[in-house]
Amino acid sequence: MIKRSIIYSLNHPKTIVGFSIFFLIFALTQLPRIEIDTDPENMLPADAPVRIFHHQTKEEFSLYDFIVLGIVNEKNADGVFNPGTLKIIYDLTEEIKKVDGVIAHEIVAPSTKDNIEQADLGSVRFQWLMEEPPSTQEQALKIRDEAMDHPMFKGSVVSDDGKALALYIPLARKDISYEVANEIRKITQRYSGDEDYYITGLPVAEDQFGVEMFKQMAVSAPLAGLIIFLLMLFFFRSVKLVVAPMIVAVLTVILTMGLLIGLGYPVHIMSSMIPIFLMPIAVLDSVHILSEFFDKYKQFNDRKKTIVFVLDELFKPMLFTSLTSAVGFFSLSFSPIPPVQVFGVFVAVGVMLAWVLTILLIPAYIMLLNEKSFKDFGHTSKEGESHFIDKMLTGVREACLKHFKLILAVTVCLVIVSVYGISHIRVNDNPVRWFSLNHPIRIADRILNAHFSGTYEAYLVLEAQNTKDEVFMHPDMLKYVEKLQTELIRSPYVGKTTSLADIVKKVYYELLGGDKVNNVIPTTKAAVAQSLISFENSHKPDDLWHLTTPDYSKVNIWLQLKSGDNKDMSEVVDFVDTYIKGNPPPLMLKYNWAGLSYINVVWQNNMVMGMLRNFLGSFVIVFFMMIFLFRSLIKAVISMIPLTVTILFIYSLLGFVGKDYDMPVAVLSALTLGLSIDFAIHFIQRSIEVQHKQRDWQKTIVEMFKGPG
Incomplete structure (x- = not known):
């Protein structure tokens, strides 16, 4: 049926072109329906337990995704704690409150949070840390000292050296973080002085990467x-002649994306890469056809006879190269990551679509050209001259004939070295590292994490099995939380932790006169309750519910990490597992993690292991396809050697240069699988055909390297 279709395209080229234009127009009508999704959280299914718990935690503790705005003043001796800078910070806060998408009443800033200090013995007073901008340096330094004495501010809002201050800006939805960040940048640009402004945080990094990725794809494709x-x-x-493969490539991309959008799938960060993947794949078969047509036209001097001969010779290898490429990408459909599934399926569809367009549209296009267009076609050089490609191929041929043992030995050595390099691969990802070193996001990340305890957040939720006894009012349980926090701080990955225990200690020692000796967990449940009741008299009593639930059956430990690397977050998770296992709490509890840093770890682990399983599975499938194609186990094994060595070598480079095995690298494995086998199939299939004619491998090799193919 397919061969009849090819003959039909040769006899009715205008009909084939007409159908192509019809499908092109239909696909173009679907493009305006595009929905863009730049949220990496959607790398996990909506019903994934980690996502469900994450959103449950955000709702239960009234948590939001934050943008961090850092204000740094390195020129003033007192850093940001001078009347001028604090006035700017106050005004900035008021302006940011008006930005659409910002949860104004939850902004963490000196003017929006309480300072806790002693009133009389046995009572505390709550007043805004900076109710209004200071007018004197003395007042500015008083604000600094009070902030440094507050566990919620030191290291989080105020840097230890006083040179920097951070505003935590909560978002109604994290998918608007890019727009909100741009609005904040516009606001900061209206201020001049010694201050520098930096914006960071995982939400804005992830959202901005998505936006810039789409812009880059619009240029790169x-x-x-x-x-x-x-x-x-x-x-x-x-x-x-060259226009034909480009038409096939463009048609393939537009039809594939039109199908994806038309079926209602959002274009995720992964899907945005489909055009850049399909573009080179879509021209491969066309290049093989044109190369063979280029070589054989002189023999027939008739475009129809030539294209029939070429397609007869190349049909089988082109079909199998397309199938192997499609299998490599379709294997991604078994990934546990939904956007990767969509990416794999539609690239596979695009590969096969490119094959269909190639065997139908290329012959039709050639038949529409005037026969005179092929005058002297194939004669690219004057008599006696050699194309540099021919010279190069001659050199390769001579090397294969004379030094085949050396080539085999080098290949074996390359495999051994590659295996060593692969053993040093580090599996890790960090959305901030997706940007170049000089990108504003990377610069802000370095500077703010140098000043503060960390701009990456994770939440460790401890839940008592007994939900009726206000478990986390018990001093022993609060001391257990305090001890866990102390141990976490000793790890190299955690900059700071904040919990209910910190609030209780701060209020308690202020109640007892402000003596640091009393900065401890009270010894009785009644004293703990008194501290908490006192805190509820503050301007922001609901801040308490960011750290515990009203029945005190759960507590939320807020961790600040200096690194967004998944491997660091994994180390923290493992540390907590080990600690709790080795140090059982006074009362039974269970625990779980929330926060974007932890979600990134989960989807990356799922992706890496899923991609590895899919890759190995597709590798086996391709191997059996080669056995079927060549009807020989030996030839199938030989055909897999370029693929295997290529993949081993590429991945070994990751280990040697220290590049992390991350999301983009994992996805590229599918492209490598598809393309590496392509050349082996064509080379072996052609070698078999030539050898049948020549009956001599020496002559076969000479014939194989006569021209590019």
């Missing part, structure tokens, strides 16, 4: 197409 076009033009020296 056409640029890739241009490079491919110029390369083909260099080899074939015919604009009319």
